[in-house]
Amino acid sequence: MMRWAVIICAVALLASCRHAADELLEPDRPFTMQLPAGFPAMPTSDDNPLTEASVAMGKELFFDERLSRTGMVSCASCHFPERAFSDTLPLSMGVDGLPGMRNAPPLVNLAWHSGYFRDGGVPTLEQQAIAPIHDPLEMDFSITRAAADLRNLEPYASLSRRAYGKPMEAYELTRALAAYQRTLVSGWSRYDRYTSGDASALSASEQHGLELFRSDALNCTACHSGFDLNDHGYHNVGQYLSYSDPGRERITLVPSDHGKFKTPTLRNIALTAPYMHDGSMATLEEVIDFFASGGQPHVNRDPEMQSFALSPQDKADLIAFLLALTDERPIDQVP
Template identity: 35%
Template sequence: MLALPWKQTFCLVFGVSVAILMSGCPKPPVEEKAARPSTTGPAFGTETAAETPEATKGEGVGIADQAEPSAQPGKEGPSMEPPAEEKPQEQPGDEMKAAAPEGAAAGQEQTAPEAAAESQTVPQGTPFEVKVPLGLPPVPIPEDNPMTVEKIELGKMLYFDKRVSADGTISCATCHDPKMAWAEHLPTSKGIHGKVGERNAPTVINAAYATSQDWDGRAKTLEEQAVGPVANPIEMGHTIEGMVQTLDNIPQYQELFKRVFGTGVNAENFAKAVAAFERTILSGNSPYDRYRAGERDALTEAQKRGLKVFEESGCADCHAPPLFSTYEFYNAGIGMNKEKPDEGRKSVTGKEEDMGAFRVPSLREVANTGPYFHDGSVATLEEAVAIMAKGGIDNPHRSADFDTVRESEITAEQQKDLVEFLKALSGEFPVIEPPQLP
């Protein structure tokens, strides 16, 4: 596991205690532990988390309005050689200020009474700047959900709180564990009462950039995704109303929601808090990123060969840098031989051409987030690469986009180099301990 060595520039960070948050007294930041993910762990199929109430597939956490990434994912192709004159960056990362709260847009004027009324009802909070690791674009922040230290801390509590499930046994972190690269090393996760879903729990890492959530893309934003698992009968088995009532019965949560949002506990603000927290879970500054920045020895010779295969065989068409996903939907034939195969994207669009199509997972941290594919049916990265090197598995709905890879006739030795290259996409991400809960 790796821990993201980024530090927040404001007075409060994720380790803030409930008592500090509720008192409103700024405290020094508490550094989190860092660790580098193993390069030999399982991998190939990483995403984000959960389901909408009517779904029963069971994917994990979830989360309403998220801006699209400033750069279209998938438009930048990988470059095998680093810039000739560019030196390695000693301080990885770009910074992006969170969007201003509603009503504070440039050029928008307010009368004194209006401003006073707003300040009394909508707490501003301590603005939080997302420090982006080397290799990643700025994190898109919704205008209606600006980042604040207090909101992120509240979101962290809710993420780890098992009381959001009907029987108090399942939290977001149960299936998206920080110590397992924010995923779970099981084919499919167990939810309430030991029920097992049909889909693999994807990682939360870099979910902030995805243009849709869930394997089938049913949730458009992290906010929309956040409440999905709560009412999913396989995952948390609660009702939205019941979850809100549970939290509202906890005096400390009542106070925290009022401090952050100016209102009591409700589903919308629950989702906003969890989504804000998840937007801080990033991974970058990988050997690949350092190589791209000019550090010529960041990749091994095998990894350099693997990068060449990756860009020349068509892999990058779907797994395009810098995010290593276009977040589009394709049928690779996984699970299509079942008596009743998962419909995938078709279950959302109703279109026959979307049968068995699933969202392209990001390959960042792929060496640490196995097992792979939407059903977790492939245990090792080597096996996953072997399947995709053949252009997927034949079935009536297989996407023709995989023909380029198939026609490349990737050899066994090249597959080994590809695996080594994919390990070079393991970077640094935060490993967070569960907070003290109200």
């Protein structure tokens, strides 16, 4: 009798403990995103709303080296926050120190992209997160194993329950990473202040650089247009006569897409060197000289590519303008 009473008490105690733990969890609230003036509404994902817990969980995961086979590589090992989440190496190195295929792009304003990777081969950020974790040249691990290793550990145990109402599995892991990355918004540069009416935000040289950038002669805005200086399209700019990386053709298998790559944003370009899909250009001078040449006559070269001449002063002004595209506040809004 006594023994039963103890057991019943113990069970009751456990149940009340669990109940108490549930009550201790803060209720999940929508994450309040700040968007720069003039930005279109952020496309949202119905099955993955941005909440305080989902973005916090994604941020923990983004910096967690336990998502890699060696426990030494996190997403941030190739996407440095202080570099607008890009890499400083032409080709990033993964778990075994071997270089991958392409240069790691900055991770900003991704919510507005319709395809991820430089060839646009992955349609959602949720699906994208699987690729680096499984890629043998990147993290060489498995999302199901990573989720199993971490699900009972804090802060994942509480955050996953708050955000998704259940312990973390691969599904929640990829959703949280996607949610965090949607919050990485860039649009607070001196250029933005200038275009919203503060004439003193750009120097005379930078203003002249902006005029050149927008001019028909240079034609930059044929592709680097809109709020993200990016048409979200794919173009062959004639970087090579013969490309070792097929680019967009890898996805579509259409020969006219050979050598086409997604237009990169020019935001934070001061921080994201080296440039181009293969990181082959180290400086903005090199990039400008390349565009001034009009590119190589590749059969798929975009008709909008045209050669032009710049005086040394014009070139300095154009670069000064590009350097004014750096955010004046952190890109990462998640506390």
